[in-house]
Amino acid sequence: MNYRMMGKFIYQILVIEWIFMIPALLISFYYHETHAVHGYLLSLAIIAGIILLLYLMCKDAPSGFYAKDGLTCVGISWIVMGLLGCLPFYFSGEIPAFIDAFFEIVSGFTTTGSSIVPEVEKLSMGILYWRSFSHWVGGMGVLVFLLAIASVDKRSSGYTMHLLRAESPGPDVGKLVPKMRRTASILYKIYIVITLLNIIFLLIGHMPLFEAVCTAFGTAGTGGFGVKNDSIAGYSPYLQNVCTIFMLLFGVNFSCYYLLLIKQFKNVFKDEELRLYIGIVIASIGLIVWNLRGFYGSMEETVRHAAFQVSSIITTTGFASTDFDLWPGFSKSILLCLMLVGACAGSTGGGFKVGRLLFLLKNLRRNILQVIHPRKVQVVRNNNRVVREKVLDNVNAYLAAYVMIIFISFIIISIDGFSITTNISAVFACFNNIGPGFEAVGPTCNFASYGVLSKLVLILDMLAGRLEIFPILVLFSRNTWTRA
Amino acid sequence: MNIIVAGDGKVGSALVRQLSSDEYNITLIDSNPRVLENTIEQYDVMAVTGNCATMDVLSEAGVEDADLLIAATSEDEINLLCCFTAHGMNPKIKTIARVRNPEYHEQTHKMKDSFGLSFMVNPDFQAAVEIERMLKFPVSLKREYLSNGHFEIIELKIDEKSSLKDVQLKDLNNVIKCSVLVCIVMRDGKAIAPMGDFTIRTGDRVYVTAPIESLSTLLTNLNMVTYKVRRVVVCGGNRISYYLAKRLQKTGVSVEIIEKDYDRCLLLANDLPEASIIHGDAGSQTLWRSEKIDQCDALITMTGLDELNIIISLYGTSNHVPQVITSIGHMFNSNIVNDLELGSVISPKELCSSQIVSYVRAMRNQTGAALSVHPFADSHAEALEFRVDETTMYCGQALKDISLKKGILIAGIKHAVLKQGISTEIPNGNSSFHPGDILIVVVSGNQEIYQLNEIFVS
Known part of the structure; x- marks a missing residue:
C-alpha cells in the first residue's frame, strides 16, 4: 500500500473541495447569513490545516500505484471529502447533529438526495448552495475533475486508469481519447455545457436564478436536493417538463455525447444500452399512465407526473413533482423496480445500470441456449462487439455484492422498527442514490427519524452505490491493510 | 502528435514505455485483449482490440487523424498490410513497418517508393550490425555510437581490478591520460550526475563520452587488451546469426553457428557457404568442450531462451573468452542481469524501439529537433545530437x-x-x-x- 501517494491524492482532492467551498462562503456573505459565514470560515480553516499537514507529510511520495491502491484511494478520499464537507452544516448550527450533517453531505456527494432536513426552506442560502453543489461535483466525480486539471508524471501515468475505473460507473470503463487528461476534460466540458443549458431553460420559465442554479445542480448530478419543501411540485408544468427532459439527458452515457460531437451519429442511435434505456422509460410511463387513469384531473397532468416520476427514479435523481406515495400499488411497484435498474453506465446516475442489466440478460439468454444446445459455442455481443468474459464475470460478481449489501443493510436498519416497505425502500433509495423511498421515507418525509447505526449503514450504502461497491468493499478487507 | 502502435508485443510495449509522455497521444492495437489490459494499466494510452490490418479497426483507432503508424506485430505480412491499408485511408500518415524476413528486407527501397512506406526497421539486421560493431573493439563494453560514429558513449564497469577504482573525477583524465567526459554514474540502480569531487567505487557503472580517436588510447590506459577477432562462435541459428555471419564472412572472420534444429542448420548451410554450421544443443556441456567454446575469440549467445543465453555466457566468461555478447529479450536493463558476468548485453527489441523513438522524435519537430536520440544508462539518461x-x-x-x-x-x-x-x-x-x-x-x-x-x- 502506497500510503504517501494516497495522502498526496487526498490533499489534492481537499484543495479542490476547499476552492469549491469559496463560492458558498461568498453567497453567505452576500445574503448576510452570519451563522453560515462563521461555519464556512471555520471549516475552510480546518480543511486548510489538514491540507498543509498532508502536504508536508506526503509531498515527495514515491511513484507506483496499483489497482488495489487506486480502489482504496477512491474509497478513502470520498469518506474524507464527506467528513470535511459536512463541517459547514455542523458549525453553522443549521444541522446540529454531526451524524446528520455527515449523512446530508454524503447524500449530496453521492448524488442520492436523501435528506434529514425536515424544512429545507429554513436553511440559509449559503448552506443550500453547498448542499446542491455537492451533487454537481459528486455527479461526475471529483477525482475525474482532478484528472482533468492535474498533470501526472510519466512513470506513474497508468494509475489514472484505476482512478477513472473506480469513480466512473459502468461495467466496462474506457477512455474516449488516448490521454486521460483530455478524456476527463472532455467529460467535464460536456457536463458543464448541458448544466448551463439546463439553467438557461429553467430561467426561461421564470425560475429565480438561485433556485435555477441549485435545481440544475441537482438535476445534473442526478442528485435530487431541491430548495423547496415540496421539491419540484410547486413549479409550473413547463419547469417540471424541463426537469424531466434534463434528468433523462443526464442519465445517458456521456460517451454518447462525445460520439455526437465527433459526428458518429450512427453509433449513438445503434447503441443497445441507450435503446434499452429509452425503451424502459417509455414502457414504464405507458404502464403508469394506464394505471393512473382518473387519478388526476386531466390526461396532460397524468402524463406529466408519470413521465417526471419515471425519469426521476430511473436516473436516480429523486425529485418529486407529486406525492407518488399516494399512487396505486401497481405504479409504485413499477417505480420500485426502476429504482433497481438505474441509469446508463458512464452517466451521472446511480443504480445497477442499464448496461449491466443488458449484459445480464444477454448472459442469461446464452445460458438458456446452452442448455438446449450443449455443444453450441457462443459469445456475448454488445453493439456488435464481443464482450470479454472478464467483464461478464465482473457483472455477475457485482450482482452478488449488490444483493448481499441490500440484504445486510435491510436487516440492520430494521432494528429501528419501521415497516418493511419503509426499510426496503430506504435501502434501495440510498444504495441506488435515488433519494426518497416509500411510506416513512417517502417524497414528503425524510430520513431524520432513523437511529445513528442505521444512518451509518445508509451512509456506507450511498458511498458503495456511487462508487460501484468495490472501492468501499476493499476498505473492509484485511488484505488491503496488510503489507503486501 | 497522434501515434498508432499496432502490436503490443515486446517492441510495442517498449515503444509505449518510451513514447508515453504528454507530447504523444498513443493508441495501441492488438488482437489479444489480455495483453492490452496489462499495458493500459501501466501507461496512459488507449487500446483497441482487433486485427490491425483491417479498415474497421484502424478507423476505430483513429487512423484519419493519426500522424504516424508503427506496425510492430510479429508478422511481417501483417505489418506491411497494416501500413498499406493505413496509407490508403490517410495518405498523409507516416508509416513504419517492422520487417524481419531477409527476402523482404532486401527489397526495402523499392517498397518504400511504391507503397508509401516511410521507414522500415529490421531488429535482427540492426542487432547484427550492432554486434559487428562491438566485435571491432573486443572488450566487454556497452557502447552507443553518436554523430555517425564520431563520438561514443562507453559504459565502464568498475570492478576490483579496475584502475579507476577510488579515483576522484577531477583526477580522472590524469589516470587515463586522454580526454573523456563522465556523464552519468549508475550506482545501486540509481543514476547520479557526478561532480568533480565524486569518487568512483567498485560496482559503479560509469558512462563516459569519448571521441572515437581516443578510444584505443583509453582502452590501453585502462589495461583493457584489444586484439583482432578471428574465430566467433554463435549459439543459436536465428536471423540475427544469419545477418551477422554474412557480414563477418566479408571481413574474413571464421564463424561457427550452433543450432539445435536440423532443418534450420541445412538452410543456414545453404545460405552461408563459408560458415561452419554445427547441429547440436547449445546447452550441452559436451558440445561446449568438443567445440572448444572456451578457446574462441568471441562468444555470442542468442538462442531464443534468455536463461540458456545467460548460462552459456557465464560459462564463456568463467573460461576467459575475451568477448562475450549476450542477447536478452525480457530482462533487459534489470539490475539482476546487470550484476551478472555476461559480457556485453544487447536486446534486439530495445534496439529496434530506440531506433523508432529516434525517428519519432526527429519527426515531431522538423526544424531544430534532435538529429538522433540515444537512451543509455538503463534509460535513465539520453544523449541527443543537435546541429x-x-x-x-x-x-x-x-x-x-x-x-x-x-x-x-x-x-x-x-x-x-x-x-x-x-x-x-x-x-x-x-x-x-x-x-x-x-x-x-x-x-x-x-x-x-x-x-x-x-x-x-x-
Whole structure:
C-alpha cells in the first residue's frame, strides 16, 4: 500500500473541495447569513490545516500505484471529502447533529438526495448552495475533475486508469481519447455545457436564478436536493417538463455525447444500452399512465407526473413533482423496480445500470441456449462487439455484492422498527442514490427519524452505490491493510 | 502528435514505455485483449482490440487523424498490410513497418517508393550490425555510437581490478591520460550526475563520452587488451546469426553457428557457404568442450531462451573468452542481469524501439529537433545530437559563461571548421560552438528536451 501517494491524492482532492467551498462562503456573505459565514470560515480553516499537514507529510511520495491502491484511494478520499464537507452544516448550527450533517453531505456527494432536513426552506442560502453543489461535483466525480486539471508524471501515468475505473460507473470503463487528461476534460466540458443549458431553460420559465442554479445542480448530478419543501411540485408544468427532459439527458452515457460531437451519429442511435434505456422509460410511463387513469384531473397532468416520476427514479435523481406515495400499488411497484435498474453506465446516475442489466440478460439468454444446445459455442455481443468474459464475470460478481449489501443493510436498519416497505425502500433509495423511498421515507418525509447505526449503514450504502461497491468493499478487507 | 502502435508485443510495449509522455497521444492495437489490459494499466494510452490490418479497426483507432503508424506485430505480412491499408485511408500518415524476413528486407527501397512506406526497421539486421560493431573493439563494453560514429558513449564497469577504482573525477583524465567526459554514474540502480569531487567505487557503472580517436588510447590506459577477432562462435541459428555471419564472412572472420534444429542448420548451410554450421544443443556441456567454446575469440549467445543465453555466457566468461555478447529479450536493463558476468548485453527489441523513438522524435519537430536520440544508462539518461544554427543562443561564447539547466551536459562538440587540426572535442570551460557544429547533449532525470535552445537556463 502506497500510503504517501494516497495522502498526496487526498490533499489534492481537499484543495479542490476547499476552492469549491469559496463560492458558498461568498453567497453567505452576500445574503448576510452570519451563522453560515462563521461555519464556512471555520471549516475552510480546518480543511486548510489538514491540507498543509498532508502536504508536508506526503509531498515527495514515491511513484507506483496499483489497482488495489487506486480502489482504496477512491474509497478513502470520498469518506474524507464527506467528513470535511459536512463541517459547514455542523458549525453553522443549521444541522446540529454531526451524524446528520455527515449523512446530508454524503447524500449530496453521492448524488442520492436523501435528506434529514425536515424544512429545507429554513436553511440559509449559503448552506443550500453547498448542499446542491455537492451533487454537481459528486455527479461526475471529483477525482475525474482532478484528472482533468492535474498533470501526472510519466512513470506513474497508468494509475489514472484505476482512478477513472473506480469513480466512473459502468461495467466496462474506457477512455474516449488516448490521454486521460483530455478524456476527463472532455467529460467535464460536456457536463458543464448541458448544466448551463439546463439553467438557461429553467430561467426561461421564470425560475429565480438561485433556485435555477441549485435545481440544475441537482438535476445534473442526478442528485435530487431541491430548495423547496415540496421539491419540484410547486413549479409550473413547463419547469417540471424541463426537469424531466434534463434528468433523462443526464442519465445517458456521456460517451454518447462525445460520439455526437465527433459526428458518429450512427453509433449513438445503434447503441443497445441507450435503446434499452429509452425503451424502459417509455414502457414504464405507458404502464403508469394506464394505471393512473382518473387519478388526476386531466390526461396532460397524468402524463406529466408519470413521465417526471419515471425519469426521476430511473436516473436516480429523486425529485418529486407529486406525492407518488399516494399512487396505486401497481405504479409504485413499477417505480420500485426502476429504482433497481438505474441509469446508463458512464452517466451521472446511480443504480445497477442499464448496461449491466443488458449484459445480464444477454448472459442469461446464452445460458438458456446452452442448455438446449450443449455443444453450441457462443459469445456475448454488445453493439456488435464481443464482450470479454472478464467483464461478464465482473457483472455477475457485482450482482452478488449488490444483493448481499441490500440484504445486510435491510436487516440492520430494521432494528429501528419501521415497516418493511419503509426499510426496503430506504435501502434501495440510498444504495441506488435515488433519494426518497416509500411510506416513512417517502417524497414528503425524510430520513431524520432513523437511529445513528442505521444512518451509518445508509451512509456506507450511498458511498458503495456511487462508487460501484468495490472501492468501499476493499476498505473492509484485511488484505488491503496488510503489507503486501 | 497522434501515434498508432499496432502490436503490443515486446517492441510495442517498449515503444509505449518510451513514447508515453504528454507530447504523444498513443493508441495501441492488438488482437489479444489480455495483453492490452496489462499495458493500459501501466501507461496512459488507449487500446483497441482487433486485427490491425483491417479498415474497421484502424478507423476505430483513429487512423484519419493519426500522424504516424508503427506496425510492430510479429508478422511481417501483417505489418506491411497494416501500413498499406493505413496509407490508403490517410495518405498523409507516416508509416513504419517492422520487417524481419531477409527476402523482404532486401527489397526495402523499392517498397518504400511504391507503397508509401516511410521507414522500415529490421531488429535482427540492426542487432547484427550492432554486434559487428562491438566485435571491432573486443572488450566487454556497452557502447552507443553518436554523430555517425564520431563520438561514443562507453559504459565502464568498475570492478576490483579496475584502475579507476577510488579515483576522484577531477583526477580522472590524469589516470587515463586522454580526454573523456563522465556523464552519468549508475550506482545501486540509481543514476547520479557526478561532480568533480565524486569518487568512483567498485560496482559503479560509469558512462563516459569519448571521441572515437581516443578510444584505443583509453582502452590501453585502462589495461583493457584489444586484439583482432578471428574465430566467433554463435549459439543459436536465428536471423540475427544469419545477418551477422554474412557480414563477418566479408571481413574474413571464421564463424561457427550452433543450432539445435536440423532443418534450420541445412538452410543456414545453404545460405552461408563459408560458415561452419554445427547441429547440436547449445546447452550441452559436451558440445561446449568438443567445440572448444572456451578457446574462441568471441562468444555470442542468442538462442531464443534468455536463461540458456545467460548460462552459456557465464560459462564463456568463467573460461576467459575475451568477448562475450549476450542477447536478452525480457530482462533487459534489470539490475539482476546487470550484476551478472555476461559480457556485453544487447536486446534486439530495445534496439529496434530506440531506433523508432529516434525517428519519432526527429519527426515531431522538423526544424531544430534532435538529429538522433540515444537512451543509455538503463534509460535513465539520453544523449541527443543537435546541429547548431543561427538561431541557437550563446554561439561563440565560452561554455563556462553559459548556464545550462540542471541535469544537462554538453558532452561533445564536432566542429564544422577544423580547430587546431581536430574536428571532435570533449568540451571544457573554454570551448565554444558555432553555427554548423554538432553538439552532443546528455540529459538525465525525467526531462525531455526537443529543441537545442531548451537546454539553456532562460
